[in-house]
Amino acid sequence: MKDKTAMTIMMVIGGMVGVWLTAAFISDLRLSDWQFSKLAGSYLVSIGLVNELNTLVDFYTHIKGIEYLVCVVFFVVFTVFYKYLNKPSTALTK
Secondary structure, eight states: OHHHHHHHHHHHHHHHHHHHHHHHHHHHHHHTTTOHHHHHHHHHHHHTSSOOOOSHHHHHHHHHHHHHHHHHHHHHHHHHHHHHHTSOOSGGGO
16 A cells, blocks of 8 residues: 555656646747757757857867767777678578
């Protein structure tokens, strides 16, 4: 009986939090003219993940950082793909 009561209390609290989150999201979406991309952009700016690039040096530094990340990902994926291509096939050995 205790478990059922505890589960009911947790479900009620979870439902209330869910209703509050839905209302907050719809309210924020209304304030951003019902544009999800505008809401997501303002969220990313507010938490500091996206900054305005005021100068060419800021832009170039940002692009170089992304370029280095793309290169690292390419080298890892290429190595895995190369090993996949060069592993011996078991279908032809029969």
